[in-house]
Amino acid sequence: DGGITQSPKYLFRKEGQNVTLSCEQNLNHDAMYWYRQDPGQGLRLIYYSQIVNDFQKGDIAEGYSVSREKKESFPLTVTSAQKNPTAFYLCASSSWDITEAFFGQGTRLTVV
Amino acid sequence: QKEVEQDPGPLSVPEGAIVSLNCTYSNSAFQYFMWYRQYSRKGPELLMYTYSSGNKEDGRFTAQVDKSSKYISLFIRDSQPSDSATYLCAMRDSSASKIIFGSGTRLSIRP
Numbered sequence: 001d002g003g004i005t006q007s008p009k010y011l012f013r014k015e016g017q018n019v020t021l022s023c024e025q026n027l028n029h030d031a032m033y034w035y036r037q038d039p040g041q042g043l044r045l046i047y048y049s050q051i052v053n054d055f056q057k058g059d060i061a062e063g064y065s066v067s068r069e070k071k072e073s074f075p076l077t078v079t080s081a082q083k084n085p086t087a088f089y090l091c092a093s094s095s096w097d098i099t100e101a102f103f104g105q106g107t108r109l110t111v112v
Numbered sequence: 113q114k115e116v117e118q119d120p121g122p123l124s125v126p127e128g129a130i131v132s133l134n135c136t137y138s139n140s141a142f143q144y145f146m147w148y149r150q151y152s153r154k155g156p157e158l159l160m161y162t163y164s165s166g167n168k169e170d171g172r173f174t175a176q177v178d179k180s181s182k183y184i185s186l187f188i189r190d191s192q193p194s195d196s197a198t199y200l201c202a203m204r205d206s207s208a209s210k211i212i213f214g215s216g217t218r219l220s221i222r223p
Contacts, residue, residue, distance in 0.1 A: 048209060
């Protein structure tokens with residue numbers, strides 16, 4: 001089945017530690033995105049990538065980093081510099097003409 | 113002012129009612145409009161996708177775009193308890209690679 005896989009579904013980390021969230025897609029999509037969702041709020045764009053080895057900052061990139069070494073994969077690292085990392089993180093992808101985007105099931109990160 | 117405004121609700125209606133969900137936007141360059149449904153603790157799923165102005169129907173769902181008013185709507189006919197979810201509007205223009213989302217409307221259908 002084609003789709004977007006995010007792992008893990010739940011993640012707990014201690015404050016001050018970096019953590020990497022995985023996102024893999026087998027839809028052959030060129031563009032991939034990371035969003036953050038806080039309770040009662042919409043989706044805020046962290047980073048996006050239109051092609052391999054290239055990515056751009058979104059609206060709230062501070063404290064996050066990404067890589068795009070393969071078309072299928074777009075991992076997100078939440079660094080210790082991110083002041084409020086506890087949130088629901090969503091990965092999405094879309095085709096080259098970037099019409100609609102399709103989402104993974106999300107990773108809920110809790111930092112204690 | 114946000115680029116996309118959406119009433120957060122919550123909106124509660126009885127089963128079988130017609131539901132109207134709306135978004136307004138400020139960027140006249142937006143041409144692609146989407147509606148997503150998100151159940152609690154799940155990723156959003158695409159419901160409807162519309163290009164430019166006009167209506168699009170898919171089963172019980174109708175998406176409507178009025179570019180002159182910068183206003184989009186999603187209508188749900190014969191609403192069911194399983195329609196209870198958060199509905200997010202999203203849009204982009206032809207050149208930008210970002211998709212801008214509304215904050216979402218929480219909908220509850222009472223049996």
